[in-house]
Amino acid sequence: MTLTVPPPTALATVLEARQDDPRATPPLQLIDEAGEPTALGVQVGIDVDLAQEMHADMVLARRLDSEALALQRQGELHLWLMSWGQEAAQVGSVRAVRDTDMIFPSYREHAVALCRRIAPADIMRQWRGVSHSGWDPAESKVHINSLVLGTQTLHATGYAAGVRMDGADEVVLTYFGDGAASQGDVNEALNWAAASSLPVLFFCQNNQWAISTPTDTQMRTPLHVRAAGFGVTGYHVDGNDAMAVHAVTRYAAEQVRRGVGPALVEARTYRLAGHSSSDDPQRYRTDDEQQQWLAKDPVVRLERFLRGVGVEEAHFADLAARADAFAATVREQCRALHGEDLASVFDQTYAEPHPVMAEERAAFVARRDRAVA
Amino acid sequence: MATRYSLGAAINAGLRAAMAHDDKVVVMGEDVGTLGGVFRVTDGLAAEFGADRVVDTPLAESGIVGTAIGLALRGYRPVCEIQFDGFVYPAFDQIVSQLAKMRARSQGRLALPIVIRIPVGGGIGAVEHHSESNEAYFAHTAGLRVVSCANPDDAFHMIQQAIASDDPVVFYEPKRRYWDKGEVEDEPTRSLHEAAVLRDGSDCTLVAHGPTVATALAAADAAREDGFSVGVVDLRTLSPLDVATLRKVAAESHRVVVVHEASTFLGIGAEIAATITESCFYDLEAPVLRVGAYNLPYPPAHLESDFLPDVDRVLEAVETSLNF
Ligand SMILES: Cc1ncc(C[n+]2csc(CCOP(=O)(O)OP(=O)(O)O)c2C)c(N)n1
Numbered sequence: 079m080t081l082t083v084p085p086p087t088a089l090a091t092v093l094e095a096r097q098d099d100p101r102a103t104p105p106l107q108l109i110d111e112a113g114e115p116t117a118l119g120v121q122v123g124i125d126v127d128l129a130q131e132m133h134a135d136m137v138l139a140r141r142l143d144s145e146a147l148a149l150q151r152q153g154e155l156h157l158w159l160m161s162w163g164q165e166a167a168q169v170g171s172v173r174a175v176r177d178t179d180m181i182f183p184s185y186r187e188h189a190v191a192l193c194r195r196i197a198p199a200d201i202m203r204q205w206r207g208v209s210h211s212g213w214d215p216a217e218s219k220v221h222i223n224s225l226v227l228g229t230q231t232l233h234a235t236g237y238a239a240g241v242r243m244d245g246a247d248e249v250v251l252t253y254f255g256d257g258a259a260s261q262g263d264v265n266e267a268l269n270w271a272a273a274s275s276l277p278v279l280f281f282c283q284n285n286q287w288a289i290s291t292p293t294d295t296q297m298r299t300p301l302h303v304r305a306a307g308f309g310v311t312g313y314h315v316d317g318n319d320a321m322a323v324h325a326v327t328r329y330a331a332e333q334v335r336r337g338v339g340p341a342l343v344e345a346r347t348y349r350l351a352g353h354s355s356s357d358d359p360q361r362y363r364t365d366d367e368q369q370q371w372l373a374k375d376p377v378v379r380l381e382r383f384l385r386g387v388g389v390e391e392a393h394f395a396d397l398a399a400r401a402d403a404f405a406a407t408v409r410e411q412c413r414a415l416h417g418e419d420l421a422s423v424f425d426q427t428y429a430e431p432h433p434v435m436a437e438e439r440a441a442f443v444a445r446r447d448r449a450v451a
Numbered sequence: 452m453a454t455r456y457s458l459g460a461a462i463n464a465g466l467r468a469a470m471a472h473d474d475k476v477v478v479m480g481e482d483v484g485t486l487g488g489v490f491r492v493t494d495g496l497a498a499e500f501g502a503d504r505v506v507d508t509p510l511a512e513s514g515i516v517g518t519a520i521g522l523a524l525r526g527y528r529p530v531c532e533i534q535f536d537g538f539v540y541p542a543f544d545q546i547v548s549q550l551a552k553m554r555a556r557s558q559g560r561l562a563l564p565i566v567i568r569i570p571v572g573g574g575i576g577a578v579e580h581h582s583e584s585n586e587a588y589f590a591h592t593a594g595l596r597v598v599s600c601a602n603p604d605d606a607f608h609m610i611q612q613a614i615a616s617d618d619p620v621v622f623y624e625p626k627r628r629y630w631d632k633g634e635v636e637d638e639p640t641r642s643l644h645e646a647a648v649l650r651d652g653s654d655c656t657l658v659a660h661g662p663t664v665a666t667a668l669a670a671a672d673a674a675r676e677d678g679f680s681v682g683v684v685d686l687r688t689l690s691p692l693d694v695a696t697l698r699k700v701a702a703e704s705h706r707v708v709v710v711h712e713a714s715t716f717l718g719i720g721a722e723i724a725a726t727i728t729e730s731c732f733y734d735l736e737a738p739v740l741r742v743g744a745y746n747l748p749y750p751p752a753h754l755e756s757d758f759l760p761d762v763d764r765v766l767e768a769v770e771t772s773l774n775f
Binding site for chain 1 (some may be wrong): 516522527561564593618690695
């Protein structure tokens with residue numbers, strides 16, 4: 079079920095034209111706030127099946143947020159960082175690359191993790207405080223979270239150097255925030271990837287805030303413009319328009335895959351909730367602003383679009399039932415999560431024997447066993 | 452059959468052997484390719500193995516270690532050169548929070564077999580930031596291994612052992628000893644994390660590593676002329692410390708003096724003193740003493756001979772220990 083058959087180069091023509099002038103451009107949109115296709119959306123066509131799938135992903139991701147936040151309030155999680163409002167940016171981008179493409183996330187990419195079929199338990203493990211990471215990157219091709227801002231962009235760059243040496247046609251996708259964009263590591267990564275022409279796709283979720291610090295405190299030149307200074311192709315997309323994010327990221331990823339060098343997608347979005355379960359956003363931003371962005375809610379927008387093109391009520395009812403079942407799973411998996419013994423941390427710190435650590439481990443185990451006895 | 456090499460040339464030969472042995476080994480750093488590094492330690496490697504495996508990187512230390520981590524996650528074994536000791540600090544986060552912790556953070560799933568080579572220490576009349584001894588920062592960090600070579604034979608074998616290790620290794624090269632020559636054996640005599648008892652002593656043992664091993668040997672020679680039997684241990688490994696060897700020499704000689712170039716406050720010497728005191732208290736005739744640099748920023752080159760430990764300061768400490 080496709081709205082119109084996309085002329086293969088319509089989007090490319092627009093995106094290419096934008097590259098001629100590396101000045102700030104408005105974020106590209108295919109579906110507007112009211113859920114109506116924009117002129118460009120009509121021109122390039124919108125895949126309704128894909129829209130439906132991504133809508134489902136977004137609904138589940140948001141449900142994970144609301145369940146996890148509730149679990150945090152009940153003391154089941156120590157901390158939770160909501161991706162509320164950023165579902166389109168995450169789902170649209172991760173679905174635009176191949177499952178074999180490696181991802182280096184920051185820490186807020188739960189929607190990305192879900193799309194890569196990472197279990198809610200494995201997403202929550204870290205926030206329950208039972209381990210520092212939850213999943214096996216070899217299986218999901220998603221590296222563990224990086225909490226030191228921006229560090230993962232360098233890991234992605236190095237990984238991409240390996241991809242190129244291996245002669246593989248993989249793209250390495252890395253996520254970071256507008257705040258992280260001020261870090262030296264991010265700028266080193268952009269420069270390095272460009273200088274070495276590596277297959278890295280930098281994806282910035284510009285959610286307007288870094289905790290309480292607004293984007294204009296971080297930078298004077300917008301990131302999609304700054305990219306050109308590094309020799310990185312920059313794209314600007316409405317991060318609350320899942321279809322636009324998908325189309326632009328798909329295009330950027332395929333360019334990167336062709337070997338033309340790195341690209342950067344700046345997705346203009348908004349963190350609708352606080353920075354984390356510990357944050358109080360009312361201390362630094364206005365209700366007005368919040369309301370303005372609520373009107374751009376990416377999940378609502380895609381639902382409106384789907385209803386507009388005649389997707390039937392049964393679909394939404396099924397999805398609601400799926401989300402409820404998913405929520406029950408989230409709660410169950412969370413409560414069932416138990417940590418490992420400290421002895422296992424001794425075992426996991428070094429690959430090879432370490433006599434000093436072995437001595438300390440033995441002392442710990444003896445002490446623990448005495449306490450149990 | 453033993454071959455004679457300078458310490459720098461021995462590392463070069465070790466790198467060449469490691470690269471020939473495993474095509475996943477990649478050398479990377481500032482000016483390591485065409486130039487062969489500012490100390491020429493990577494001389495000729497680019498010509499032999501190509502620019503893909505001997506990578507001239509942008510001038511970005513965090514980037515060097517950070518991208519090495521990505522390469523290792525992809526299955527490579529990067530050997531990073533930090534051009535001088537004082538320039539490792541921009542990479543500090545990537546080393547202590549990323550490199551060191553990745554294995555534990557991933558519950559043992561991710562291995563980072565990365566070597567970070569650092570030319571270390573003073574004594575060459577260098578301008579500021581080129582003479583530092585910062586081993587304690589890294590030895591303090593769980594998840595890293597830290598080693599320090601002092602002679603060509605060790606340099607040749609230890610660099611290969613470090614590259615073969617599945618853990619990250621910070622590899623210190625005593626830059627003022629780069630040109631010292633010595634025999635290099637075909638086979639290693641020790642594993643990477645063993646200290647070497649270079650000389651037995653019944654009166655006192657000097658414990659040194661890297662550039663101060665030669666200082667300790669000279670001091671032991673001088674002491675022998677005065678009729679004292681002073682042993683010398685080359686630590687070789689700073690993390691993990693070879694505690695067994697330290698306990699043994701402490702028990703046998705009853706007096707220990709640690710000699711290193713780093714400032715004494717919270718340096719490796721402090722750890723050794725504590726370790727020996729905790730486990731060999733009743734064997735000791737004197738407290739473990741430390742001879743190191745003063746607790747100052749590294750001074751201008753004209754003053755470094757007063758700043759760094761020398762034979763006289765070591766002998767003074769031996770005397771203090773003997774008279775205790
Ligand atoms: C190097 C570093 N400094 C500070 C922090 C503390 N911190 C965590 S998140 C955050 C804000 C990050 O903002 P941004 O990069 O825009 O991402 P967002 O949280 O908005 O997704 C800060 C300051 C950190 N994690 N790492």
